[in-house]
């Protein structure tokens with residue numbers, strides 16, 4: 212599996228001199244195998260996936276939506292393959308997927324009508340477990356206002372877990388207990404998890420649907436995960452701050468491999 216980050220920011224795009232290193236686009240990543248191309252979420256990062264798809268001559272793809280908050284959806288109308296009649300996209304999400312996607316492109320919000328796009332789009336509903344070509348996918352309900360789906364991908368004894376927008380200890384939207392999250396991430400090769408907040412942010416932001424750096428890392432450690440990648444960076448978090456936080460975390464949790472997601476960063480396993 213080849214994983215590439217195209218957008219790593221939470222809440223709202225944050226371009227500017229303070230976010231050049233990690234990037235300012237909202238959530239989007241891709242997972243590739245020799246047979247399959249999967250896009251997860253359609254934050255503004257997806258806009259750069261368009262030229263990549265063209266360059267690699269990919270005509271068949273799968274797009275998974277963890278949930279429908281703006282930062283996971285707002286790049287979709289600007290994803291060029293939607294306007295190409297040679298492209299087939301299987302979209303996956305919870306119920307109302309096609310309604311939600313057409314809603315955000317309705318007049319007066321956007322000039323092109325989702326229901327009449329040139330590309331061939333099919334809508335599929337998430338199940339607890341399902342198959343995409345050569346990949347097994349498993350889902351879990353994250354703790355997040357309005358819900359969010361956690362995703363696990365398995366192929367040839369390798370596994371990758373993506374859990375954005377998840378407040379492990381949510382006081383308000385507790386759909387899943389921590390023990391079940393630990394089981395879900397168990398022995399994963401890579402866990403990419405929401406780490407938007409510092410401990411000190413939680414006085415004001417408990418219940419907003421995001422975890423702290425420490426909570427994300429400790430989940431990975433308890434699940435015996437090999438590599439933990441922190442994402443959904445706060446839009447106000449400067450590169451300098453994030454680099455320094457990461458340095459301290461690596462020092463403190465020195466028995467596990469920790470990294471922070473960054474635009475155009477790829478890893479293969």
Ligand SMILES: [Zn+2]
Pocket residue numbers: 221222238280282283376443
């Ligand atoms: Zn988000």
Ligand SMILES: [Zn+2]
Pocket residue numbers: 278280355359376420
């Ligand atoms: Zn969200």
